[in-house]
Amino acid sequence: MKLSFHGADQEVTGSCHLVECGGTRILIDCGMYQGGREVNEDNNGPLGFDPSTIDYLLLTHAHLDHCGRIPLLVRRGFKGEIITTAATRELAKLVMLDAAHLQEEEAEWKARKKARHGNGKKDKDTKPLYSVLDALNSLDYFGRNASYGKAIPLGGGVRATFLDAGHILGSACIFLELEEQGRTKTVLFSGDLGYSDRAILNDPTPPPEADIVIMETTYGDRLHKSLHPSIEELYEAINDTFRRGGNVVIPTFAMERAQEILYYLREGMESRALPPSTQVFLDSPMAISATEIFRRHPECYNEEACELFTNGFDPFGFQGLHFTRQTSDSMALNRVGGGAVILAGSGMCTGGRVRHHIKHNLWRHESSMVFVGYAANGTLARRIVDGATEIRLFGEDIPVRAAVYTIGGFSAHADQNELLAWHKQTGNPGRTFLVHGEEDAMTAFGELLENTEVIMPTLGQEFEL
Known part of the structure; x- marks a missing residue:
């Protein structure tokens, strides 16, 4: 039995882990790196294993940093079965096709630019990581749908059970039961964990005890603001911006965050905390489609949301x-001078329509930028949140004059307390591998864990189980 790490190792994106047992090779996620320009090389580089030898890919959820390299995996030879929940299956299709489309558009733009200023020859920089056709081809490998709490037999003495992670629609922790030559081990992957008492989704399912735990640490060094004050802060930001005569731009993750913000905006108008005539624009084809998918999966909802439906x-x-x-x-x-709430992707401002709304509003004292999600190092969102006075976008230098709000209570990730409580329920695992976090967050979180060996693996590192 072996466990090796091929992404999100001492960083937040690119989740990808490999388990080997009894001749069966199981990949947990195959996500895309996100952030600065150097991530293009990371995404296009070697995966660290031969895709043709992978028997199963178990997908925890449909965020790009967990599913974004699946089309690349298939193009490089993967012939196995992809297993995930029904909701994740639908959302992953949406995410991968959108990513492929954006990559093709960006590659075409780079090629035109190179042709104008260079010799016109194509190179790696002017080719998409994968095409829309690659994304479509990868859909053929999605097989069985996982149901929460029901074990799925895999080859080589392995069983996989998906548990509700409460992170986004269809998200899951994955519990593996391994048996090889009379030896047994249980391995638990947290995926990305949500937190309790949120709108729409169920709380994360309490995890089983496990011998080995692989868990995310995105917010391992901090606590979130409470939800209710965060909602009030959102309403205050919107009302204050409207009084100044500007627009509110909210960079929004298309899945879960967009729907949650819509949920609270509706509540705000119904309670008169916001003007009932507030005009809200969901300017994201992917978020619009994701909202339609949400409507088809009430099995993932908490009791209150289910009752509404x-x-x-x-x-x-x-x-x-x-x-x-x-x-x-x-x-x-872009011609709307004020009075609009604009939700657009991407949440970290690394691409998508939100960048155009930033261009047209960031320089205006009347407008506001409201960040309601995580911003990784190297992203445009992080630079604005960290207090940049000027950014460069579409070849222009744009001064930051808009009001900037960072509201942490809407995060889809568990904070330090929730992560600690989740880990405590896993018993006393012999080893706990910390992934999907920046080094400072992992170190701070690891120092709080007791009765377990804490390991922060590096890219490509392999361990005997």
């Missing part, structure tokens, strides 16, 4: 909500 009420809809799928509709928002 049962009574025929749409928790994501209200009179002032506008879906802007078409590019022309998105561009028209």
